[in-house]
Amino acid sequence: MIEANQVYLEYRDGTKALNNVNLQINKGEIVYIIGPSGSGKTSLLKLFMGIEQPTSGKLTVLGKEISKEHKKNIREIRRRIGPVFQEFKLIPGRTAIDNVILGMRVLGMPRLQLNKNALEALEKVGLSHKAFSKVDNLSWGERQRVAIARAVARKPSLILADEPTGNLDVNNALRIMELLRSFKDEDTTVIITTHATHLIENLNEGILLKVNKGTIEQESMGRRL
């Protein structure tokens, strides 16, 4: 699913964001990425999405290499990824269902199928009753659930969520974490970055990636953080 061998990422201004990353993440895993602000969590997700490419080393996502030389791979990989962003990136003035449908446009499905998948996805996140409400009128937790519906409606092989609970109170945050976890299955890997270690400290399943100043330690969950 994801394999990184001696991966480095240096931004154009010379910032060394990731240093010698070595990882192996299999299909159907749940992965939490934790670490202090500025340690490299988002940079790692950007690599997985192909938004950035390694400065050196080899990175394979969904069986395809991510590199400056293989831009075509990146387009293919993106179609199989469902991204969830901290700031939701929903389109204001549009309904929940429109936002979910817009997220699936790149897949080139017929309109009826788009509607069906979008409604199914909204149902999975418990928001069918808000399908035709404008996202501007939804609470923060509901908006995050629309963003999750948009990510899962395309039936992705990999869900990447960057600080999905950033703006939420503890109860809503726990619900969002549980919801994201529920999409993990044998074909779908879920990767979540979070500052909030208290949301995951009692979990005993999954992989923990501890990021510190651009280096990463990989361990199994089930021990205290």
Ligand SMILES: Nc1ncnc2c1ncn2[C@@H]1O[C@H](COP(=O)(O)OP(=O)(O)OP(=O)(O)O)[C@@H](O)[C@H]1O
């Ligand atoms: N486009 C960029 N150009 C230059 N430096 C960058 C860029 N994006 C991030 N950085 C730097 O790379 C380092 C890692 O940033 P990153 O956003 O990956 O951290 P993070 O762990 O996600 O932080 P946070 O928890 O605050 O979101 C930081 O020093 C940051 O300033």
